[in-house]
Amino acid sequence: MVQRTRTRLSRLDPVARIPWQKFERLRRGPLREGAFTSPLHSERVAARLGLVLGVLFTICFLTGLVSHFMQHQPGWLHWPTTPVWLYRVTQGLHVACGIGTIPLLVAKLWTVYPRLFAWPPARSLLHAVERGSLLLLVGGSAFQLVTGLINVARFYPWGFFFTSTHYWVAWITIGALVIHVAAKITVIRRGLSTPLQQDRRPGSLSRRGFLITAGAATGAVTVATVGQTVTPLQDLAVLGQRHADIGPQHLPVNKSAVEAKVKRDPVYRLTVDGPRTVVLTLAQLQAMTQHTVTLPIVCVEGWSASAVWTGVRVRDLLDLVAAPHDAEVEVESMQVRGLYRKSSLHTPHSRDDRTLLALRLNGAELDLDHGYPCRLIAPNRPGVQQTKWVKRLAVS
Amino acid sequence: MKTRIVFIFLGAGIAAYGIHGLIGATSTHALTSAVKWFIGGALIHDFVVAPLVIVIGVLLTRFIPPFPRPFVQAGLFVTAALTLVALPFLSGRGYRATNPSALPLNYGRGYAIAVGVVWVLTGLVGLAAFARSRYRAKGARRR
Numbered sequence: 001m002v003q004r005t006r007t008r009l010s011r012l013d014p015v016a017r018i019p020w021q022k023f024e025r026l027r028r029g030p031l032r033e034g035a036f037t038s039p040l041h042s043e044r045v046a047a048r049l050g051l052v053l054g055v056l057f058t059i060c061f062l063t064g065l066v067s068h069f070m071q072h073q074p075g076w077l078h079w080p081t082t083p084v085w086l087y088r089v090t091q092g093l094h095v096a097c098g099i100g101t102i103p104l105l106v107a108k109l110w111t112v113y114p115r116l117f118a119w120p121p122a123r124s125l126l127h128a129v130e131r132g133s134l135l136l137l138v139g140g141s142a143f144q145l146v147t148g149l150i151n152v153a154r155f156y157p158w159g160f161f162f163t164s165t166h167y168w169v170a171w172i173t174i175g176a177l178v179i180h181v182a183a184k185i186t187v188i189r190r191g192l193s194t195p196l197q198q199d200r201r202p203g204s205l206s207r208r209g210f211l212i213t214a215g216a217a218t219g220a221v222t223v224a225t226v227g228q229t230v231t232p233l234q235d236l237a238v239l240g241q242r243h244a245d246i247g248p249q250h251l252p253v254n255k256s257a258v259e260a261k262v263k264r265d266p267v268y269r270l271t272v273d274g275p276r277t278v279v280l281t282l283a284q285l286q287a288m289t290q291h292t293v294t295l296p297i298v299c300v301e302g303w304s305a306s307a308v309w310t311g312v313r314v315r316d317l318l319d320l321v322a323a324p325h326d327a328e329v330e331v332e333s334m335q336v337r338g339l340y341r342k343s344s345l346h347t348p349h350s351r352d353d354r355t356l357l358a359l360r361l362n363g364a365e366l367d368l369d370h371g372y373p374c375r376l377i378a379p380n381r382p383g384v385q386q387t388k389w390v391k392r393l394a395v396s
Numbered sequence: 397m398k399t400r401i402v403f404i405f406l407g408a409g410i411a412a413y414g415i416h417g418l419i420g421a422t423s424t425h426a427l428t429s430a431v432k433w434f435i436g437g438a439l440i441h442d443f444v445v446a447p448l449v450i451v452i453g454v455l456l457t458r459f460i461p462p463f464p465r466p467f468v469q470a471g472l473f474v475t476a477a478l479t480l481v482a483l484p485f486l487s488g489r490g491y492r493a494t495n496p497s498a499l500p501l502n503y504g505r506g507y508a509i510a511v512g513v514v515w516v517l518t519g520l521v522g523l524a525a526f527a528r529s530r531y532r533a534k535g536a537r538r539r
Binding site: 099102103106107109110113116130133135136138139140142143146147149150152153154155157158159160161164165167168169170171172173174175176177178179180181182183185202203204205206209212213214216217218220221224225238239240241242243246247248251252253254255256258259369 | 399400401403404406407408409410411412413414415417418421422425426427428429430433434435437438441442445446449457461462463465466469470473474476477478480481482484485487489490491492494495497498499500501503505506507509510514
């Protein structure tokens with residue numbers, strides 16, 4: 001029965017009817033049988049590399065979702081304020097796993113390279129679809145790693161908006177990865193359960209040596225960059241995008257005042273709009289009860305640095321205007337243009353004791369580049385949402 | 397087999413969601429650029445990078461004696477990985493004088509140090525392997 005259905009299906013399948021034997025003379029160069037002789041082109045190596053890549057891609061995907069939904073917070077999501085280092089870890093992992101994946105992906109593509117020239121090119125429609133999905137997987141993986149890395153280096157040689165494109169291509173890549181694992185599961189199992197074996201040909205890397213080399217390359221690029229997140233290792237991070245001590249008041253800046261076109265305002269006022277409206281001068285803000293917290297600035301680009309902030313609790317300001325407890329607060333900057341001139345503060349962040357409008361940083365008046373006269377600093381929140389040069393809090 | 401088919405459709409659904417979202421989120425101009433980078437990555441790997449690696453492999457076989465060759469291959473691979481990661485920083489294209497705390501390091505110097513360390517370590521591992529093989533050969537002769 002099954003056999004008959006299959007035969008009938010294959011009669012309907014235009015790909016299965018292609019008479020590949022007639023095209024035998026096209027099999028030249030890499031398409032020849034046995035064109036690739038290295039024992040490294042082996043499913044044992046591919047399965048092992050693939051397993052690690054699968055884990056790293058999953059970490060990147062999940063931590064990427066965390067970052068996405070923190071910045072586009074749906075109503076049902078209440079992102080916690082504790083532990084304060086949670087986003088530092090998830091976003092640090094996102095970037096570190098992405099960078100560490102680069103050598104492994106190169107190694108994996110090298111291992112399976114002969115499969116690109118497999119003959120016949122497609123045995124059936126399903127086989128053709130499966131091979132086609134590899135374009136999505138390879139294209140998507142390369143896209144995510146390359147654009148992610150270049151974006152971290154603050155350079156945008158493309159015509160698309162990085163953030164949303166990186167987000168959507170992540171879905172494409174993960175979907176293609178699910179297809180790939182499902183289609184290859186038998187090969188993966190066989191590859192993983194077969195020992196690498198002695199395949200040592202004098203004068204070339206063994207399979208084991210190749211895997212060790214790929215791991216060493218991941219180690220090398222990790223050591224050269226991870227100090228941007230794991231600050232004790234920062235002096236090793238020769239390719240780090242930031243150094244936690246370099247910047248005004250020994251703290252890096254993502255957007256300087258010059259870039260945001262913000263100047264010192266001698267008649268600065270903070271407006272707090274709620275059921276009541278209160279307008280405060282800088283002196284009045286300084287006269288309110290001051291609190292000091294140690295919180296990190298965590299950039300979506302993966303770097304982070306801890307600092308000591310002193311200022312007024314946002315909840316005290318909300319109480320001044322009798323804002324409802326669960327009110328959402330819009331924090332608006334003096335910056336006139338830019339995607340990140342406003343941010344939304346939800347509960348529990350808006351009511352957390354550690355959420356401040358900071359006036360001081362590391363014991364001194366806030367530098368203009370850090371948001372003078374005052375900036376938002378809240379626990380467990382991406383840096384782009386720690387609005388600088390705050391001029392208005394609006395309760396909705 | 398059934399589970400596999402289910403997962404293949406699940407994966408296709410996820411990928412279709414991404415494609416749909418991508419098309420909806422961007423202008424035609426931005427989409428064209430994204431598609432170029434998407435396809436370009438795969439094509440450049442398959443038809444430039446991989447053949448180049450094969451050529452380098454052939455050159456190594458021709459010009460490097462068999463003993464240190466695996467170590468040279470390994471050292472080159474790690475160097476290539478470091479180079480890929482360093483390139484956007486080395487290009488200096490992201491640096492802005494208006495924000496000196498972003499990309500604050502001397503990346504040329506850092507890259508040179510990293511590559512230097514890689515080759516020193518590769519050399520040491522190679523020497524250790526050489527010493528071990530000599531030692532083994534001696535032991536075999538004594539027996």
